[in-house]
Amino acid sequence: DRGDQDRFYLDSRQMLKSKTPHTYQLKMVTQEGAVFDARIQGEARDYNNHTLCLRIGVVDISAQVQTAAALKESNAQLEQTLAELKDTQQRIVQQERLAAVGQLAAGIAHDFNNILTSIIGFSTLLKSSPEMPPKFQTELTFIFDAGQRAARLVQQILDFSRKTIRQPETFDLVDFITEAVRFLRYTLPETIQVSHVLNSDRCMIYADRNQLHQLLTNLAINARDAMPSGGTLKIALSCTTLQPGSVAACPELPAGKWAILSVADTGTGIPPGILPRIYEPFFTTKPAGQGAGLGLSQVYGIVKQYGGCVDVASKWGRGTTFTIYLPLQQGREAPPEPLTAAEYPLGTGEFILLVEDDAAVRQACRAMLKQLNYQVFTAINGQDALTVFLKHRAEISLVLTDIVMPVMDGPALLKELKILAPEVNVVMMTGYPLMEKTSKFLEDGVFDWLHKPISFGQLAQVIHRALKS
Structure with a gap:
């Protein structure tokens, strides 16, 4: 190697000049042309005060170098295995914490739901009683509505922390989004402005409300974390007829009527190198303890269960928009109006x-x-x-x-x-x-x-x- 040759000559000149011993390592070639690792031990000597000689010893250390390289590789593999084991342990601990949070939420929900059964039940009875003076009807309505809001809040908290059996039903996404936005305005920081645009008067789908609550909640939490100093979260809904191949990001969508739900934030955006991995379970860029890496994988899974598609567009430093396509209900009757x-x-x-x-x-x-x-x-x-x-x-x-x-x-x-x-x-x-x-x-x-x-x-x-x- 030209570099080893240059080093040999330079070190030899340096030893002659300084007259100090020097040891170093380089590759050499035998007379037969075989390359080996060598340790060079050089020393300058002065004979009879006028003859300067350079004594050089060459030791073949190929075996030691190979052993050291193997040990280094084994050590690297061991470190990687330990890192993977540590990561697995952290995931298990995180999953146990999530399970504990879900169990705690279920216990709290049980107690609150018992209390709310009494509040909602008795307020309903009083409202319908012919003996109740009309002047108290307004106050009773306030009590009943507050109980219903509390019940929805408990249910929405449970939606985020539990796994439910799918119970699909036909419902209007317009009403659903309106209610979900109220919940998000209550739960997100005041520094985040939540707005919504409904481009359709009626948008009927057949899905599980709990799953869609979880989907929106996960996207809202990601948006919140991307806007630590505040910003805008915009949720838009429209219903349209798509033709095959009309959505570049989702070429598999068949022709038909679709609901298009978009969730856009003005946060930090997602780096291009990370975008391909955002739906991977347990993948997260958040610090330890601030995310399990399951939110977007759940969003992706829920959408796919209904034959839909999710697309994402993001600009680093400018924000992210998730666009979700869900099929409109086909051949199912709209739910009957609630009884009085x-x-x-x-x-x-x-x-x-x-x-x-x-x-x-x-x-x-x-x-x-x-x-x-x-x-x-x-x-x-x-x-x-x-x-x-x-x-x-x-x-x-x-x-x-x-x-x-x-x-x-x-x-x-x-x-x-x-x-x-x-x-x-x-x-x-x-x-x-x-x-x-x-x-x-x-x-x-x-x-x-x-x-x-x-x-x-x-x-x-x-x-x-x-x-x-």
């Missing part, structure tokens, strides 16, 4: 066994059932309910029970009831997110379930269907 209180189906004096451990919820549900013209037996847990059921078995037409109770819970009560009276219909109610348990309850013989806080109309319709089945 006067249209709620009434009972004909049937007896219902109400099982609930929370006294306030029990009292609220009992009052609503009586208002719907049902007669009510009450019990505080499953064991108490069995005693009441055995005593009034011939009279009881339906059992309405909470799921989580002390002594004997709802599932244990259900099992006993199906042995004693397989024909009796059971409706369950809960303040917890049901998640995968929903399917199992239905398989075990539950007719339907009510999610707290229970509304008057929801209670009326589910009980009516159960009794008529």
